[in-house]
Amino acid sequence: MRIAAGGVLHETSTYSSLPTTLDDFINDRGLYRGQEIMETFPGSNVCIGGFIDGAKKHGFELVPLLWTFAFPSGLIERKTYDALLEEFLQRLKEAEQAGPLDGVLLDLHGAMVIEGIEDGDGHFISKVREYIGPDRPILVTPDLHGNHTPLRVQEATAILGYDTYPHIDMNERGQEAADLIVRIIQDDVKPVMSLYQLPFFWSTACQVTVHQPMKEVMDYAHEIESRPGILSVTVSTGFPWADVPDVGPSIIVVADNDQSLADKTAEEFGSWIWERRRRWYQLPFSVKDAIKQGQDMGKYPIILADHADNTGGGTAGDSTEILQTFLDQKLDKALILYIVDPEVVALAQKAGVGGVIETEVGGKSHPTQGPPVKMKAEVKALSEGKFKYDGPMYAGLAGNMGPSAWIQQDGVSVVVVTAREQPFGPAFSKTLGIDCESMNYISVKSSAHFRASFEPFAGSIFNVEAKAIHTHDFAKLNHQHRKQDFYPVEIPYDSAPDI
Ligand SMILES: [Zn+2]
Numbered sequence: 001m002r003i004a005a006g007g008v009l010h011e012t013s014t015y016s017s018l019p020t021t022l023d024d025f026i027n028d029r030g031l032y033r034g035q036e037i038m039e040t041f042p043g044s045n046v047c048i049g050g051f052i053d054g055a056k057k058h059g060f061e062l063v064p065l066l067w068t069f070a071f072p073s074g075l076i077e078r079k080t081y082d083a084l085l086e087e088f089l090q091r092l093k094e095a096e097q098a099g100p101l102d103g104v105l106l107d108l109h110g111a112m113v114i115e116g117i118e119d120g121d122g123h124f125i126s127k128v129r130e131y132i133g134p135d136r137p138i139l140v141t142p143d144l145h146g147n148h149t150p151l152r153v154q155e156a157t158a159i160l161g162y163d164t165y166p167h168i169d170m171n172e173r174g175q176e177a178a179d180l181i182v183r184i185i186q187d188d189v190k191p192v193m194s195l196y197q198l199p200f201f202w203s204t205a206c207q208v209t210v211h212q213p214m215k216e217v218m219d220y221a222h223e224i225e226s227r228p229g230i231l232s233v234t235v236s237t238g239f240p241w242a243d244v245p246d247v248g249p250s251i252i253v254v255a256d257n258d259q260s261l262a263d264k265t266a267e268e269f270g271s272w273i274w275e276r277r278r279r280w281y282q283l284p285f286s287v288k289d290a291i292k293q294g295q296d297m298g299k300y301p302i303i304l305a306d307h308a309d310n311t312g313g314g315t316a317g318d319s320t321e322i323l324q325t326f327l328d329q330k331l332d333k334a335l336i337l338y339i340v341d342p343e344v345v346a347l348a349q350k351a352g353v354g355g356v357i358e359t360e361v362g363g364k365s366h367p368t369q370g371p372p373v374k375m376k377a378e379v380k381a382l383s384e385g386k387f388k389y390d391g392p393m394y395a396g397l398a399g400n401m402g403p404s405a406w407i408q409q410d411g412v413s414v415v416v417v418t419a420r421e422q423p424f425g426p427a428f429s430k431t432l433g434i435d436c437e438s439m440n441y442i443s444v445k446s447s448a449h450f451r452a453s454f455e456p457f458a459g460s461i462f463n464v465e466a467k468a469i470h471t472h473d474f475a476k477l478n479h480q481h482r483k484q485d486f487y488p489v490e491i492p493y494d495s496a497p498d499i
Contacts, residue, residue: 007107013314050174110146161234196270299459312422316365332411391425391453425453
């Protein structure tokens with residue numbers, strides 16, 4: 001049995017002014033071809049790693065094509081996408097020339113938007129389908145934040161999304177796809193899918209799968225998965241910072257050769273979620289309220305998730321409201337992870353460790369990110385940015401924050417970086433000599449992924465609404481392309497029952 005595998009992963013913010021180029025794919029998580037994939041990803045927590053591990057378990061030949069991942073950012077340049085797609089299809093063709101292929105495993109994010117193509121993932125799947133024809137299976141393992149469309153469900157054989165946020169089950173989902181593709185080829189399993197789209201905004205703070213209210217949603221999904229005839233249930237909470245027609249949460253039910261069971265089950269689960277829509281929505285705290293509440297509880301370190309400037313969602317990572325507030329309140333043992341500002345890093349490099357720099361930090365990408373903050377700070381450490389992840393999300397994989405500096409003014413420390421990778425854990429700070437566990441206040445430019453590594457030592461955690469382009473006050477997004485009215489924007493908050 002020979003299965004081709006690969007993927008082009010990107011979560012695209014149509015609100016970000018940073019275009020996504022081929023260099024981003026090459027420099028972010030990297031662009032891997034053929035055998036390089038097999039050497040890099042076995043055992044790692046990415047779906048392609050799970051495909052490789054699954055192939056080993058089942059003894060089939062995995063034919064690696066091309067795999068690449070750019071950090072979330074703005075629209076993908078059309079020429080970049082066209083080049084990646086063309087190379088992928090060329091490699092697929094070469095793989096077929098070397099011997100017959102039985103199917104394809106695709107590692108795609110599910111919220112990819114390209115210049116002129118609103119449903120990037122749907123387009124990619126349909127091009128692979130066009131090449132391999134209607135009979136052979138294509139399985140896709142998207143992120144929990146995909147904006148799913150009817151096109152994908154029509155073109156793929158089965159879609160199996162992540163079950164966790166933070167995403168700690170990517171390898172597991174990859175293996176699940178490998179298990180299912182073997183059953184399709186050998187045991188005559190025939191997946192059929194039903195998509196149920198949900199017209200509401202799902203607050204990030206209500207999506208953490210080990211906590212309520214999200215845990216209940218996933219428990220329900222797993223209960224359905226144990227029913228006869230059901231192969232898989234995907235809950236996708238959507239990615240609201242993409243202004244595309246099919247933005248929003250959805251359910252995908254995969255059943256074995258029974259379309260009416262898939263439809264009925266998707267309807268049952270989808271309407272259960274819709275009836276409880278008030279539960280999945282929560283206005284975030286203001287920065288000051290969050291600090292005050294954490295102090296009142298006395299639970300340190302207080303962690304502020306600066307989710308409106310979550311670089312992991314495609315923002316510039318240089319918003320300043322929290323830094324300014326830390327300085328105004330003269331907080332002690334306070335840390336900002338991170339501020340993207342190459343100019344400040346260059347100054348710090350020039351001053352050297354122990355030097356003092358007087359400069360303006362952050363707030364340079366867009367006025368919405370807040371004004372730059374004046375600082376007179378000591379350079380505590382410098383780094384070229386390379387490190388290894390050690391937390392549950394990407395343990396063992398290489399990270400690179402680019403040239404970076406730890407600067408400190410009184411009790412407030414800032415890690416200034418050049419690359420826009422979100423702080424998944426303290427691993428990079430540790431390389432600079434910072435002990436996150438001894439801090440009182442930590443601000444992370446992340447929505448929830450930080451939790452996998454920070455939660456074990458956090459005293460309290462607040463998702464805060466600081467001024468930045470990815471506001472969680474969803475009415476401000478002013479979607480122009482969305483095809484339905486959404487709760488709680490056009491459909492009023494109070495219209496939903498409090499259950
Ligand atoms: Zn995600």
